[in-house]
Amino acid sequence: MSLDGINPELRQDFLTESSELLEQLDSDLVALETAAEGEQADRLNSVFRALHTIKGAASFLGIDPLIRFAHAAEDALNLLRRDRTHFTAEVMDALLQSVDVLRGQLDAMGQGEWPPEGPGALIETLKTIANGQPLAARLSKLQPADGAPGPDCDDAGLTAEDGDAVVPVAVPGDGAQAEPEVEDEAQAPSNGVTESYAPSEPLELPPQKLDLIEFMVADLHEQISGIHQALTEVAGHATRHEAGAALAETAADLHKTLSFFELDGLAALAEAVRNAGEKLPDIECEQVAGLVIRIEAVSWLIERQAEALSERRRLDWPLRTLQQRIETIAAGEQLDGAVAGVADVPMVLRVDGVLGEVASLPAEASQPSQAAQSAEAVEPEDGPYSPSDAVAGVIGGAGGGDAASTASPGAAGGGGPAAGTGNGGGAGGGGVEATIRVEVARLESLLNLVGQMVLAKNQLMAIGRRVAEQPVPQDLTETLAAANSDLDRLTGELQVNVMRARMQPLSKLFDRYPRVIRDLARSTEKKIRLDIEGKQTEVDKSVLELLADPLIHILRNSADHGIEGPAERRDAGKAEAGHIRLVAEHQGSHVRIAIEDDGRGINREVIAAKAVEKGLASADVVSQMSDEDVYRFIFAPGFSTAAQVSDLSGRGVGMDVVNSNVAKMNGQINIASRQGKGTTIEILIPLTVAIMPAMMVRIGAHMYAIPLQSIVEIVRPEDTIRGKVQGKPVMRLRDSVLPLVNMRAVLDEEGEGEGRFAVVVGVGGQRAGLAVDRLIGQQEVVIKPLDDADTQGGPFSGATIREDGDVSLILDIVQLIRTTQTESSASGTGPAAAA
Amino acid sequence: MKVLLIDDSRTMRNIQKGILTQLGYTEIEEAADGLDALSKVLAFNPDLLLVDWNMPNMDGLSFVKQYRGKGGKAPIIMVTTEAEKTRVVEAIKAGVNNYVVKPFTPEGLSERIRETLDRVAAA
Numbered sequence: 018m019s020l021d022g023i024n025p026e027l028r029q030d031f032l033t034e035s036s037e038l039l040e041q042l043d044s045d046l047v048a049l050e051t052a053a054e055g056e057q058a059d060r061l062n063s064v065f066r067a068l069h070t071i072k073g074a075a076s077f078l079g080i081d082p083l084i085r086f087a088h089a090a091e092d093a094l095n096l097l098r099r100d101r102t103h104f105t106a107e108v109m110d111a112l113l114q115s116v117d118v119l120r121g122q123l124d125a126m127g128q129g130e131w132p133p134e135g136p137g138a139l140i141e142t143l144k145t146i147a148n149g150q151p152l153a154a155r156l157s158k159l160q161p162a163d164g165a166p167g168p169d170c171d172d173a174g175l176t177a178e179d180g181d182a183v184v185p186v187a188v189p190g191d192g193a194q195a196e197p198e199v200e201d202e203a204q205a206p207s208n209g210v211t212e213s214y215a216p217s218e219p220l221e222l223p224p225q226k227l228d229l230i231e232f233m234v235a236d237l238h239e240q241i242s243g244i245h246q247a248l249t250e251v252a253g254h255a256t257r258h259e260a261g262a263a264l265a266e267t268a269a270d271l272h273k274t275l276s277f278f279e280l281d282g283l284a285a286l287a288e289a290v291r292n293a294g295e296k297l298p299d300i301e302c303e304q305v306a307g308l309v310i311r312i313e314a315v316s317w318l319i320e321r322q323a324e325a326l327s328e329r330r331r332l333d334w335p336l337r338t339l340q341q342r343i344e345t346i347a348a349g350e351q352l353d354g355a356v357a358g359v360a361d362v363p364m365v366l367r368v369d370g371v372l373g374e375v376a377s378l379p380a381e382a383s384q385p386s387q388a389a390q391s392a393e394a395v396e397p398e399d400g401p402y403s404p405s406d407a408v409a410g411v412i413g414g415a416g417g418g419d420a421a422s423t424a425s426p427g428a429a430g431g432g433g434p435a436a437g438t439g440n441g442g443g444a445g446g447g448g449v450e451a452t453i454r455v456e457v458a459r460l461e462s463l464l465n466l467v468g469q470m471v472l473a474k475n476q477l478m479a480i481g482r483r484v485a486e487q488p489v490p491q492d493l494t495e496t497l498a499a500a501n502s503d504l505d506r507l508t509g510e511l512q513v514n515v516m517r518a519r520m521q522p523l524s525k526l527f528d529r530y531p532r533v534i535r536d537l538a539r540s541t542e543k544k545i546r547l548d549i550e551g552k553q554t555e556v557d558k559s560v561l562e563l564l565a566d567p568l569i570h571i572l573r574n575s576a577d578h579g580i581e582g583p584a585e586r587r588d589a590g591k592a593e594a595g596h597i598r599l600v601a602e603h604q605g606s607h608v609r610i611a612i613e614d615d616g617r618g619i620n621r622e623v624i625a626a627k628a629v630e631k632g633l634a635s636a637d638v639v640s641q642m643s644d645e646d647v648y649r650f651i652f653a654p655g656f657s658t659a660a661q662v663s664d665l666s667g668r669g670v671g672m673d674v675v676n677s678n679v680a681k682m683n684g685q686i687n688i689a690s691r692q693g694k695g696t697t698i699e700i701l702i703p704l705t706v707a708i709m710p711a712m713m714v715r716i717g718a719h720m721y722a723i724p725l726q727s728i729v730e731i732v733r734p735e736d737t738i739r740g741k742v743q744g745k746p747v748m749r750l751r752d753s754v755l756p757l758v759n760m761r762a763v764l765d766e767e768g769e770g771e772g773r774f775a776v777v778v779g780v781g782g783q784r785a786g787l788a789v790d791r792l793i794g795q796q797e798v799v800i801k802p803l804d805d806a807d808t809q810g811g812p813f814s815g816a817t818i819r820e821d822g823d824v825s826l827i828l829d830i831v832q833l834i835r836t837t838q839t840e841s842s843a844s845g846t847g848p849a850a851a852a
Numbered sequence: 853m854k855v856l857l858i859d860d861s862r863t864m865r866n867i868q869k870g871i872l873t874q875l876g877y878t879e880i881e882e883a884a885d886g887l888d889a890l891s892k893v894l895a896f897n898p899d900l901l902l903v904d905w906n907m908p909n910m911d912g913l914s915f916v917k918q919y920r921g922k923g924g925k926a927p928i929i930m931v932t933t934e935a936e937k938t939r940v941v942e943a944i945k946a947g948v949n950n951y952v953v954k955p956f957t958p959e960g961l962s963e964r965i966r967e968t969l970d971r972v973a974a975a
Contacts, residue, residue: 223950223964223967225950225952225964229940229944232940233941236945270945273944273945273946273947274941274944277944277948279971
């Protein structure tokens with residue numbers, strides 16, 4: 018199989034949507050574990066919907082490995098939806114792993130490969146969950162002593178939910194003779210499977226209505242899931258009223274849609290369902306089950322018709338009896354006993370004469386639970402899921418109401434003839450689009466153009482200033498100045514807007530972390546609570562990408578090394594559950610991201626010893642370093658202090674990505690830690706990274722750019738405030754003494770005397786003065802990355818094109834200050850000392 | 853046969869009116885937007901409504917929702933542009949019976965009207 022047959026755009030849409038849904042799944046699943054009782058149902062439904070949507074779309078595209086795996090996961094989830102007592106950490110593990118498997122499959126597709134089959138072991142686990150022991154218990158509870166349908170509405174609801182599941186398809190009249198081979202036959206790609214549902218005829222509609230079919234098919238499926246949703250709520254006494262109202266509303270929409278397409282039989286059914294929905298609160302408990310199963314049957318019919326719609330065909334079923342029976346129940350009247358007791362959709366369809374008449378009901382049909390049980394015994398033997406499971410189901414169904422319990426809505430919804438036709442797919446079901454998806458590459462090129470435009474504008478401004486100094490008529494220079502200032506303002510706004518288009522909320526990253534922490538806590542047997550604040554804070558897309566690895570490493574480190582085990586915490590008088598806070602907020606022109614934990618804190622001595630051992634610094638140097646600088650060693654390449662290396666962190670690989678990525682963003686890292694109290698790691702990133710304001714300075718023969726954000730102030734150091742400490746140049750600035758870096762020496766520039774100006778720069782709490790020769794002025798610079806090979810060791814973070822068209826290097830202040838610090842504590846090596 | 857024409861553009865109304873007259877519909881009431889239409893629709897009690905989508909004060913979709921919400925049963929043909937076509941799904945759920953894309957020919961509109969009325973008659 019290959020992906021070649023799939024329309025690339027459709028495939029991309031599918032991948033994008035599914036990835037988003039997977040994120041959603043991940044966070045919902047994690048939240049589910051800790052959610053309050055009342056919230057669980059919502060979360061579960063949300064999880065289920067997400068999975069179901071992925072599967073449905075995959076069926077459209079005919080991506081079988083994905084469908085099969087999603088189906089297994091869905092089955093397991095289905096059980097949980099019915100019976101939440103099954104929630105165990107093991108089940109959650111399996112479900113979360115399933116999300117990973119799906120993600121892997123999607124990744125493969127993203128690479129243009131056919132996705133691999135899901136791992137057999139996990140599928141087995143999922144099946145075990147889906148057929149879990151407690152399920153059997155539930156079924157036996159369902160079975161009343163006298164074998165009659167349960168009088169309890171809750172039970173009715175449960176039965177109903179079974180119905181939203183597999184709806185075996187009966188080929189009218191030959192279900193009983195069907196042989197197992199039918200399964201293989203049905204697996205053949207959609208060769209008129211629709212035909213087998215019912216006699217069909219070409220759909221004759223005016224062209225403007227045919228035009229809408231693609232939208233409507235998607236919309237119909239959506240509305241059907243609305244019906245399913247409402248039906249699951251019908252079970253509860255408390256929610257029955259609302260569920261009825263929701264049912265009525267969705268059915269009303271369905272009625273309008275169906276009648277627009279002149280599908281009058283189904284439209285009438287929808288109308289009957291609407292009416293029943295309105296009457297639901299008044300309907301006797303005993304009748305609810307019979308109603309719900311019939312509404313499920315209606316849903317199933319509509320879904321088949323929706324699929325047939327994409328083939329421009331109208332399915333022709335005898336629907337009168339079904340409609341009448343729904344009306345009867347809605348009117349508060351009783352159905353005949355045997356007819357009322359039918360508890361699965363295929364049986365309803367036959368009993369109500371939709372899929373061929375049955376003279377008498379099979380014995381099992383009036384004992385739904387037994388039928389379900391027998392089906393359950395059969396199910397585990399089933400082969401991998403295929404869209405044709407539904408068809409295969411009939412065969413079992415002929416023997417006696419097949420497996421409502423093993424059912425999955427997807428079998429009815431996603432599979433079927435639509436698979437392989439590949440049209441329509443996730444095409445939007447209408448609605449106003451408030452957002453559009455844009456390829457990142459387009460935004461990149463837009464930003465690039467704006468960057469170049471800023472440069473061109475800068476040059477124009479420079480020309481304007483030069484012209485003003487020339488003997489030209491004043492009105493000319495004034496007009497030019499006015500035009501230039503307009504251009505300046507507009508370019509600025511354009512730049513801001515383009516930047517904004519690239520902004521994305523940090524939630525894109527943050528939403529993954531509860532899962533990460535949850536897994537970590539489980540594998541390390543710790544208790545960890547993760548609080549996330551400010552995840553709506555937006556940052557540039559490039560920042561988001563660069564932050565992904567650092568944050569995950571810091572978080573893992575906090576959870577793995579920072580937070581102690583429950584026993585250790587108890588002994589230390591702390592709460593057993595460790596607490597990690599992940600906070601994002603705007604701070605001026607920066608975004609601040611902090612990871613705070615209340616763990617054991619960083620041990621300076623341990624880090625220092627390790628740093629010396631690894632040869633990262635000499636013992637002398639380390640002993641003079643500030644705590645924070647010692648802590649920074651944890652971000653040094655190859656540095657790991659964990660006594661025991663866990664599989665999650667502590668391999669010494671990774672933490673250095675924190676340093677390198679943050680440097681790429683012109684960001685800063687601050688570390689604060691208190692022994693036994695916890696650690697806070699703070700990352701400060703400029704809001705935008707591609708264009709930034711800088712101070713242009715002349716050093717020797719060249720101009721350099723100093724990022725404005727790092728500049729604290731600029732002074733003209735008189736001789737009186739210059740001095741030397743331990744033979745190294747320093748400057749006095751009010752009450753403090755700062756190292757003064759002779760930039761000419763550092764940059765190997767020619768020149769006489771000492772720099773006339775000192776640009777005081779700061780990173781975190783550290784300050785230094787940079788001696789430069791001339792100040793040129795403030796400019797917006799567009800950062801062009803430098804090839805690492807060219808800048809190896811050099812204190813540059815990039816290059817930019819100046820107003821006059823020449824190239825300037827941008828000074829890397831973080832590195833400059835770091836060099837100063839190490840030099841001022843080491844004795845006498847390095848360029849500054851040589852100067 | 854009474855028709856209510858709802859469109860904010862007088863020109864559009866005149867065009868539609870011309871077509872309707874040609875088709876033999878003479879009892880025509882006009883409304884300039886959804887609000888105007890709401891105030892007229894009950895008294896006029898039309899057999900057919902032609903509703904433009906984009907209008908000030910109250911757009912066609914909101915009007916249809918309100919009209920149907922008040923129990924109005926007369927068939928509605930929505931007049932849309934090609935660009936609004938993807939939204940017709942919404943309109944259908946609001947209770948629109950048919951739609952016609954601007955610009956339309958007299959034949960096109962008359963065909964839509966015939967279709968719509970035929971279906972109503974059949975129901």
